[in-house]
Amino acid sequence: MRTISFTEATLEAMQEEMRRDATVFLMGEDIAKQGGIFGQFKGLPQEFGLERVRDTPISEAALVGAGVGAALTGCRPVVDMHFADFITCAMDELVNQAAKLRYMFGEQCVVPMTLRAPDGITKSAGSQHSQALEGWFMHTPGLEVVVPADAEDAKGLLKAAIRSDNPTLYFEHKMLFPRKGPVPDDDDFVVPIGKAKTMRDGSDVAIVTYGITVGRAIEAAALLEADGIDAMVINLRTVWPLDYGAIADAVARTHRVVVAHEAVRVGGVGAEIAAFIGEKCFDELDAPVVRLGAAHVPVPFAPVLQEAMYPKAPMIADAARRLVRKTL
Amino acid sequence: MAKTLAAPAGARRDLGIALLRMMIRIRVLEEGIEKHFLGGEIPGFAHLSIGQEAVAAGTCANLRRDDAIASTHRGHGHTLAKGTSMRGMVAELFARATGICKGKGGSMHIADFSVGMLGANGVVGGGFGLVAGAALSAVQRKTDQVAVCFFGDGATNRGPFHENLNLCAVWNLPAIFVLENNRYASTTSTAETMKIENVAMRAAGYGMPSAIVDGFDGFAVYDAVGDAVERARSGGGPTFVECKTYRARGHYIGDPERYRQKTEVADVMTASDPIVRMQALLGEALSLGEFERVWAEAREEFADAVAFARSSPAPEKDEAFFGAYTGDREPGNPVHDFEARERDEFLPFAPNVGTGSQGSGH
Numbered sequence: 001m002r003t004i005s006f007t008e009a010t011l012e013a014m015q016e017e018m019r020r021d022a023t024v025f026l027m028g029e030d031i032a033k034q035g036g037i038f039g040q041f042k043g044l045p046q047e048f049g050l051e052r053v054r055d056t057p058i059s060e061a062a063l064v065g066a067g068v069g070a071a072l073t074g075c076r077p078v079v080d081m082h083f084a085d086f087i088t089c090a091m092d093e094l095v096n097q098a099a100k101l102r103y104m105f106g107e108q109c110v111v112p113m114t115l116r117a118p119d120g121i122t123k124s125a126g127s128q129h130s131q132a133l134e135g136w137f138m139h140t141p142g143l144e145v146v147v148p149a150d151a152e153d154a155k156g157l158l159k160a161a162i163r164s165d166n167p168t169l170y171f172e173h174k175m176l177f178p179r180k181g182p183v184p185d186d187d188d189f190v191v192p193i194g195k196a197k198t199m200r201d202g203s204d205v206a207i208v209t210y211g212i213t214v215g216r217a218i219e220a221a222a223l224l225e226a227d228g229i230d231a232m233v234i235n236l237r238t239v240w241p242l243d244y245g246a247i248a249d250a251v252a253r254t255h256r257v258v259v260a261h262e263a264v265r266v267g268g269v270g271a272e273i274a275a276f277i278g279e280k281c282f283d284e285l286d287a288p289v290v291r292l293g294a295a296h297v298p299v300p301f302a303p304v305l306q307e308a309m310y311p312k313a314p315m316i317a318d319a320a321r322r323l324v325r326k327t328l
Numbered sequence: 329m330a331k332t333l334a335a336p337a338g339a340r341r342d343l344g345i346a347l348l349r350m351m352i353r354i355r356v357l358e359e360g361i362e363k364h365f366l367g368g369e370i371p372g373f374a375h376l377s378i379g380q381e382a383v384a385a386g387t388c389a390n391l392r393r394d395d396a397i398a399s400t401h402r403g404h405g406h407t408l409a410k411g412t413s414m415r416g417m418v419a420e421l422f423a424r425a426t427g428i429c430k431g432k433g434g435s436m437h438i439a440d441f442s443v444g445m446l447g448a449n450g451v452v453g454g455g456f457g458l459v460a461g462a463a464l465s466a467v468q469r470k471t472d473q474v475a476v477c478f479f480g481d482g483a484t485n486r487g488p489f490h491e492n493l494n495l496c497a498v499w500n501l502p503a504i505f506v507l508e509n510n511r512y513a514s515t516t517s518t519a520e521t522m523k524i525e526n527v528a529m530r531a532a533g534y535g536m537p538s539a540i541v542d543g544f545d546g547f548a549v550y551d552a553v554g555d556a557v558e559r560a561r562s563g564g565g566p567t568f569v570e571c572k573t574y575r576a577r578g579h580y581i582g583d584p585e586r587y588r589q590k591t592e593v594a595d596v597m598t599a600s601d602p603i604v605r606m607q608a609l610l611g612e613a614l615s616l617g618e619f620e621r622v623w624a625e626a627r628e629e630f631a632d633a634v635a636f637a638r639s640s641p642a643p644e645k646d647e648a649f650f651g652a653y654t655g656d657r658e659p660g661n662p663v664h665d666f667e668a669r670e671r672d673e674f675l676p677f678a679p680n681v682g683t684g685s686q687g688s689g690h
Binding site for chain 2: 023025051052054056057059061062063064065066067068069070071072073074075077092093096097099100101102103104105106107108109110141142144164165166194195241242243244
């Protein structure tokens with residue numbers, strides 16, 4: 001194990017996969033000469049050249065469309081979306097093409113494309129540079145959706161995404177890039193898609209979450225510990241395919257669940273999880289599932305407004321505390 | 329009408345006969361699809377390319393099996409011309425398990441990766457990115473493959489057209505953009521949807537060379553696309569070829585065609601039917617007996633394809649739930665296990681319906 005930043009972890013993943021497989025290439029805006037707006041591509045063109053690390057026009061529809069075309073014809077493209085918000089400019093290419101081609105063509109093809117999508121609420125980035133859109137793509141059959149929570153996930157999930165023969169969205173939270181964490185030394189280390197990880201065991205309440213909210217849930221667990229409440233934290237790692245088994249196990253162990261994410265709560269990933277628990281684990285529950293997510297408004301600019309509308313550790317801890325004390 | 333030229337000889341004659349044969353196969357296929365669609369054996373939507381056969385035939389005659397094409401919702405001709413079997417196509421349109429896409433695609437979403445056919449597309453302009461990507465892939469893998477995008481005039485008003493032409497031009501990719509300007513975008517005349525007469529001028533805006541050809545003339549299409557293929561294969565980058573053609577049927581089978589006069593169709597086809605045109609261009613190089621034999625063989629091929637489709641089973645109901653993800657047919661795979669649970673929920677209520685149009689939409 002070494003302690004490296006989330007950014008370094010993604011860089012290692014890119015380097016290792018590009019060395020391992022000559023059909024892996026990378027394209028996006030500001031990535032080759034600039035090194036990426038978060039420094040996440042620094043050094044790649046020096047090692048792999050400008051044909052495999054391509055600066056592109058600002059043409060999201062063409063990039064994702066060309067990513068699909070290259071994936072259909074023997075390459076493993078990694079397309080950087082600059083900001084996850086700009087996936088909206090390539091929705092046909094992603095939803096109507098990438099997601100559906102394998103199924104509707106009777107499995108004649110694979111679409112091994114990875115979309116890297118820096119997402120989430122950052123320092124006053126405002127409504128069009130702050131969204132978490134994974135719920136849309138969980139709702140779209142044919143796509144895989146992974147959301148790393150730390151440096152270890154960043155490396156292992158990115159490598160898994162690149163190796164996957166399915167189109168995979170890799171949502172990397174902008175605030176996580178500088179954050180450091182332990183990462184295994186093994187250059188074949190992969191985090192399996194579709195498997196959750198227990199970050200902290202606990203018996204009183206389970207906080208089921210993913211992405212940046214995992215860190216917030218661990219903070220909440222520390223606050224709860226001070227109150228004598230033993231909280232479990234589940235890091236889903238993958239939003240689709242969802243690890244329903246791990247969720248059911250967490251319900252069976254704790255009988256109380258808080259589902260938390262930074263994406264809008266209404267119609268979000270948490271809604272699917274809460275519905276699943278209600279349908280399949282009802283008898284295990286001691287209390288209704290609590291869902292936490294961003295308010296149903298665009299992300300605002302002013303820091304005081306921005307910080308008011310999505311859940312962090314105190315709100316998660318409060319929800320868990322009330323669940324345990326049955327003061328809903 | 330045909331000019332009075334000397335009949336082609338040698339390789340040119342063979343080419344002309346090959347093009348004619350392909351155009352007749354497409355015509356027979358399209359007319360047959362129309363008949364069986366109206367007869368209720370083909371569900372869904374179907375869009376015919378009658379009148380445009382010279383573009384599919386002339387373009388694909390330049391391509392190798394390992395070159396790629398992307399097609400449109402009006403894609404039967406392109407698919408056949410790229411080398412897909414009529415049996416596989418007709419069985420697909422008849423929604424049978426033996427269809428080239430196992431009955432999951434249908435007319436608008438037919439593909440054949442064994443011949444580099446990356447799919448018809450239900451989205452107008454859906455093929456631009458796929459072709460840019462296939463051309464980029466050839467560069468990345470250091471092959472001399474080329475990729476051809478078929479599209480209509482309507483698609484050139486969509487954003488992906490502009491983004492992908494620019495991308496292919498600036499990266500010098502081995503792509504060929506073959507426009508079938510058939511004068512209608514769905515049911516709206518091209519004159520009402522763009523202010524320019526020649527769409528090819530848009531290519532100039534991206535620094536891409538272009539050609540404008542008579543899209544009823546199989547030789548003309550073949551020659552123009554041939555130049556473009558040669559340029560692309562030799563590293564010279566993309567080309568735009570505008571084929572002036574005509575859609576002799578409605579936008580879809582069943583289109584009441586309120587937007588044009590019946591006489592317009594008759595006038596264009598009398599003057600320009602690409603099959604009649606090629607027959608005239610071949611002149612004495614093709615006897616009437618040979619010409620009739622080509623038609624008879626195509627009709628026989630189609631009849632065989634229909635018989636094959638009719639004798640093929642519908643897909644198993646199970647098939648609805650699998651195939652979206654790799655690995656989803658393997659127990660233990662998380663997607664498989666989820667899909668299998670959904671199958672078990674739905675199957676007891678899945679109705680027994682026929683394969684034809686009477687079976688869909690209830």
